[in-house]
Amino acid sequence: MFSSLTEEDLAIMNRNRFVVNYKPGELIYKQGSSFTHVISLSTGKVKMYIEGSRDIIIKIAKPVELIIGPGIYIDQKHYNSASALEEVNACFIEVGDFKEVFRRNPRFAEEVTREISSKGLSTLQKMMSLNLKQTPGLVAEALIHLADDVFGTMRYKMILSRQELADLCGVTKESVIRVLKDFKHEGIIKSEGHYIEILDYNMIKKISQLG
Amino acid sequence: MFSSLTEEDLAIMNRNRFVVNYKPGELIYKQGSSFTHVISLSTGKVKMYIEGSRDIIIKIAKPVELIIGPGIYIDQKHYNSASALEEVNACFIEVGDFKEVFRRNPRFAEEVTREISSKGLSTLQKMMSLNLKQTPGLVAEALIHLADDVFGTMRYKMILSRQELADLCGVTKESVIRVLKDFKHEGIIKSEGHYIEILDYNMIKKISQLG
DNA sequence: CAATTATGTTGATTTAAATCAATAAGTTTG
DNA sequence: CAAACTTATTGATTTAAATCAACATAATTG
Numbered sequence: 001m002f003s004s005l006t007e008e009d010l011a012i013m014n015r016n017r018f019v020v021n022y023k024p025g026e027l028i029y030k031q032g033s034s035f036t037h038v039i040s041l042s043t044g045k046v047k048m049y050i051e052g053s054r055d056i057i058i059k060i061a062k063p064v065e066l067i068i069g070p071g072i073y074i075d076q077k078h079y080n081s082a083s084a085l086e087e088v089n090a091c092f093i094e095v096g097d098f099k100e101v102f103r104r105n106p107r108f109a110e111e112v113t114r115e116i117s118s119k120g121l122s123t124l125q126k127m128m129s130l131n132l133k134q135t136p137g138l139v140a141e142a143l144i145h146l147a148d149d150v151f152g153t154m155r156y157k158m159i160l161s162r163q164e165l166a167d168l169c170g171v172t173k174e175s176v177i178r179v180l181k182d183f184k185h186e187g188i189i190k191s192e193g194h195y196i197e198i199l200d201y202n203m204i205k206k207i208s209q210l211g
Numbered sequence: 212m213f214s215s216l217t218e219e220d221l222a223i224m225n226r227n228r229f230v231v232n233y234k235p236g237e238l239i240y241k242q243g244s245s246f247t248h249v250i251s252l253s254t255g256k257v258k259m260y261i262e263g264s265r266d267i268i269i270k271i272a273k274p275v276e277l278i279i280g281p282g283i284y285i286d287q288k289h290y291n292s293a294s295a296l297e298e299v300n301a302c303f304i305e306v307g308d309f310k311e312v313f314r315r316n317p318r319f320a321e322e323v324t325r326e327i328s329s330k331g332l333s334t335l336q337k338m339m340s341l342n343l344k345q346t347p348g349l350v351a352e353a354l355i356h357l358a359d360d361v362f363g364t365m366r367y368k369m370i371l372s373r374q375e376l377a378d379l380c381g382v383t384k385e386s387v388i389r390v391l392k393d394f395k396h397e398g399i400i401k402s403e404g405h406y407i408e409i410l411d412y413n414m415i416k417k418i419s420q421l422g
Numbered sequence: 423c424a425a426t427t428a429t430g431t432t433g434a435t436t437t438a439a440a441t442c443a444a445t446a447a448g449t450t451t452g
Numbered sequence: 453c454a455a456a457c458t459t460a461t462t463g464a465t466t467t468a469a470a471t472c473a474a475c476a477t478a479a480t481t482g
Contacts, residue, residue: 052343053422070328073321079332103317110284110313113324117281120331121290127338131381132263134468162430170342172470177431211264345438373460383440388461 004107044088215318255299
């Protein structure tokens with residue numbers, strides 16, 4: 001992802017680096033708190049969410065991903081919260097060290113800017129969906145995000161509670177449940193135990209796109 | 212805004228710089244098109260909007276503001292459209308020249324990253340509002356944006372049509388009209404001709420915050 | 423393993439806002 | 453300046469989804 005890093009650059013970022021282990025459900029950082037470290041997610045999936053009058057899950061981050069937000073060059077605050085969905089190992093790099101490399105290495109600076117932009121854009125596009133699509137489209141979109149981006153398979157263990165799935169869709173848990181039921185009856189998805197399987201990918205894609 | 216620029220930096224950006232004049236209503240650039248220039252808005256207000264199944268106005272840009280989006284370091288595409296609300300003069304800087312300075316001057320790079328992050332964050336926060344607030348709160352928020360950020364006065368000429376105001380609030384024009392009527396009856400705002408005046412700023416702020 | 427608590431499901435009701443439809447007020451132009 | 457057209461306003465109706473309330477299932481714990 002950051003192909004431009006030299007040995008020296010890496011040495012700088014390793015100076016104060018440390019690793020932390022989180023248990024499922026534990027908070028990694030909280031919206032509004034000080035943005036002191038860039039986090040490289042080594043193992044385990046992470047719930048990235050914005051807290052407002054209700055929570056909105058913007059994405060499920062998976063290894064190996066750099067967790068960095070717009071606050072790093074604004075006011076050094078976090079603009080979302082992150083919590084572990086599974087056992088997580090995360091590598092913390094001091095913002096000061098990170099910024100030092102940013103200044104040393106212009107190509108890295110470009111890559112970082114692209115990374116921040118790219119994450120911001122994905123979040124924005126998610127929020128656009130929440131505004132434009134209705135419930136079935138939103139649930140379809142969430143199920144596709146999980147299949148394509150998070151698990152990489154059509155069948156996966158639903159590690160989110162119904163409430164969390166609702167937060168990912170930006171609707172109430174009752175609405176999600178009803179739509180899932182419909183999808184099941186229409187043979188688009190299957191669910192057994194905690195597993196969900198997308199049976200008709202084309203159909204669910206279509207529902208997601210039509211909104 | 213970009214205090215770090217040296218004479219040499221400016222010379223690079225001036226190499227291919229040119230100015231364009233737009234009449235009210237004219238399109239400055241279109242979502243999806245190639246992001247070839249960073250734009251410095253010299254005079255006139257600009258409507259920044261995202262086109263989807265319906266338009267959403269993300270903000271009204273005013274002079275002197277740098278118009279730059281996340282696409283510059285992703286795929287060199289525009290992720291929104293911009294059109295002139297008034298007569299506009301805009302200064303075009305080639306993306307190549309801009310990026311050259313970004314690489315030359317690390318402090319400028321930081322400032323640019325902050326600028327892109329900051330714009331992205333504002334847009335995101337607007338979209339969050341659209342999701343969480345209901346119509347009166349959204350209309351209040353839009354009126355405040357115009358008063359505080361765009362015009363800097365409590366009384367201003369409403370240069371947006373009702374449809375555009377609706378697009379700024381993320382609701383239908385009928386809904387906007389009804390809420391404006393309510394605000395008027397409650398003595399929160401006044402309108403004569405094309406002018407709007409906020410009479411009770413505290414109240415409208417409260418409505419905006421409560422949602 | 424029974425009891426308690428949390429999570430999930432279903433149906434009934436309410437509600438906010440969109441849509442639909444008709445009319446009014448402004449603008450533009452031949 | 454009247455006709456044609458666009459934009460704004462108002463009221464009636466529909467609709468999607470939230471809320472509310474009851475119950476079921478699963479998970480946890482003494």
